[in-house]
Amino acid sequence: AQSVSQHNHHVILSEAASLELGCNYSYGGTVNLFWYVQYPGQHLQLLLKYFSGDPLVKGIKGFEAEFIKSKFSFNLRKPSVQWSDTAEYFCAVNEGANYQLIWGAGTKLIIKP
Amino acid sequence: NAGVTQTPKFRVLKTGQSMTLLCAQDMNHEYMYWYRQDPGMGLRLIHYSVGEGTTAKGEVPDGYNVSRLKKQNFLLGLESAAPSQTSVYFCAGGNRGRTEAFFGQGTRLTVV
Numbered sequence: 384a385q386s387v388s389q390h391n392h393h394v395i396l397s398e399a400a401s402l403e404l405g406c407n408y409s410y411g412g413t414v415n416l417f418w419y420v421q422y423p424g425q426h427l428q429l430l431l432k433y434f435s436g437d438p439l440v441k442g443i444k445g446f447e448a449e450f451i452k453s454k455f456s457f458n459l460r461k462p463s464v465q466w467s468d469t470a471e472y473f474c475a476v477n478e479g480a481n482y483q484l485i486w487g488a489g490t491k492l493i494i495k496p
Numbered sequence: 497n498a499g500v501t502q503t504p505k506f507r508v509l510k511t512g513q514s515m516t517l518l519c520a521q522d523m524n525h526e527y528m529y530w531y532r533q534d535p536g537m538g539l540r541l542i543h544y545s546v547g548e549g550t551t552a553k554g555e556v557p558d559g560y561n562v563s564r565l566k567k568q569n570f571l572l573g574l575e576s577a578a579p580s581q582t583s584v585y586f587c588a589g590g591n592r593g594r595t596e597a598f599f600g601q602g603t604r605l606t607v608v
Contacts, residue, residue, distance in 0.1 A: 392536065417596055426586065426599040427539075473538060475597075483554075484597060488538040 385410045387476050389487035396464055397495050404459040404490050406474030416457040417475040417484070418448055427473065433457065444468070466496045498522055502587050502600035509577040509607045517572040517585055517603050525589030528570040529554070529597065530562060532583040539586065545570055546592075577607045 390405045408414065418430040431442025438450040448459045457474060474487040500521045509515055519528065527546050531539040541554030543562040551562045559581060561573045570589075574581060584604050590597040 426601045427588075428599070429596045432596055483541065483544070486539040488536060 385476070385478065385485050387474055387485050387487040389472075389474055389490050391490050392488065393491045393493070395493045395495065398466055399463050402459070402461040402464045402468070402492070404472055404474075404492070406457045406459065406487055407455050408457070408474075408476045408485070409455065410476065410478050410485075411455075412478060415477050416448070416450060418442065418446070418457070418459050419473045419475060421471045421473065421489075423470070430459070430472070464492075464494050466494045468492060469494045500587055500589050500598050500600040502585075502603050504603060505601065506604050507606070509574075509605065511577060511579060511607060513577050514573070514575050515577065515605075516574075517587075517605075519570045519572070519587030519589075519600055521568055521570075521587075521589040521598075523589055523598060524567075525591055525598070526567075527590045527592065528564065529588045529590070530560070530570065530572045531586045531588065532556065532581075533586060533602075534583050542572065542585075577605075579607045581605065582607045 386409045388407045416433040419427040420430045421427045430446050431440050433440045433450045441447045446461050450457050471489045471491045473489045475484040477484050503518045529544045530542040540556045542560050545551045545564040548567040563571045584602050586602050587600040588597040
């Protein structure tokens with residue numbers, strides 16, 4: 384079965400620190416990759432997505448992610464985090480034209496002011 | 497354009513009671529999904545639909561039923577609620593392949 388792993392369940396950073404959240408998936412074929420964010424008490428919103436082309440994708444709010452096919456990874460990065468980035472972050476993958484998203488367990492990010 | 501709307505937003509049920517959660521979308525999504533979100537477990541797919549009149553089981557379907565009589569609506573039913581069904585439920589809509597899923601605001605359900 385396909386799976387998505389997010390290695391860090393909780394991350395605590397100070398404002399202005401750099402962020403990298405890991406995401407690895409198990410499927411070896413064509414994949415579509417997503418990062419979603421869930422702010423406290425809110426629904427999931429798309430941060431960024433990768434379908435094809437440039438493996439470095441930029442999303443909203445200064446986030447970016449790099450797709451490394453050889454490592455089956457799609458790590459999320461932000462050079463300088465803000466207190467407002469406190470949220471839970473989810474990585475998700477679907478295979479080619481498949482309907483179903485496979486989700487990671489999520490990473491709770493807390494930014495200390 | 498309301499997007500994906502879930503009702504109700506909060507509900508408390510007693511064990512054994514039944515209820516229906518409604519998801520409505522005005523984005524012409526072919527696919528609709530019901531997820532539950534529990535701490536440390538990410539999102540788990542309960543049931544999904546790939547079109548009007550079709551439904552299928554996801555990862556954790558037991559204790560739930562769904563119907564999609566109209567393209568814009570996807571109903572999730574609990575026939576006999578159990579405390580293990582205490583969770584936050586999210587509905588999402590999307591289309592095949594290279595598109596993202598759009599989520600509703602969620603329903604926080606507590607079964608006592």
